[in-house]
Amino acid sequence: MSSNRLSQNRLNQNRLRLYCPPEETNEAALRVAEADSDCDVIPFESGRRTVVISGRFTPALDRARILHNNRQCPECGACDVEPLELADSLINPHNRLPVPGTATLVGFHCNQCQLEWPVYEITRRNG
Numbered sequence: 001m002s003s004n005r006l007s008q009n010r011l012n013q014n015r016l017r018l019y020c021p022p023e024e025t026n027e028a029a030l031r032v033a034e035a036d037s038d039c040d041v042i043p044f045e046s047g048r049r050t051v052v053i054s055g056r057f058t059p060a061l062d063r064a065r066i067l068h069n070n071r072q073c074p075e076c077g078a079c080d081v082e083p084l085e086l087a088d089s090l091i092n093p094h095n096r097l098p099v100p101g102t103a104t105l106v107g108f109h110c111n112q113c114q115l116e117w118p119v120y121e122i123t124r125r126n127g
Contacts, residue, residue, distance in 0.1 A: 063101060066119060073110035080111040 058066075072079055089103035107118045 058105075060101060063105065066105060070108045070117075070119070073113060073115055074117065075115045076110065076113040078110055078112035082109045082111065083107075084109055084116065 067083060070083075071081055073081055083105055084107040085103035085105055087103070089098035089100075091097070092099055105119055107116055109116045
């Protein structure tokens with residue numbers, strides 16, 4: 001019976017619990033609460049927005065707009081443009097292949113004049 005209780009205590013110790021303080025809590029109150037607590041509290045900002053244009057965080061329609069807005073090279077005007085993506089796409093558990101549209105879109109490459117440009121430059125100009 002005591003070994004069962006001991007194993008339950010070990011399981012409870014390894015759980016990660018998230019804590020988000022109320023909006024009106026200031027830094028001093030958080031420091032006092034951390035000093036009183038025996039657990040480690042990792043603060044995070046819930047209002048922080050993601051800046052990375054990733055397929056996982058970017059809706060499909062926004063990603064399609066970015067691809068459409070960058071379909072022509074800004075230097076030579078050619079339409080032979082390829083998107084540059086990181087190798088961080090989600091992997092399908094059934095066939096272990098990357099899921100299209102989930103990789104982070106970082107830029108574009110023109111196959112005519114070899115120009116490469118990042119995503120944020122063109123999207124800032126057009127948006």
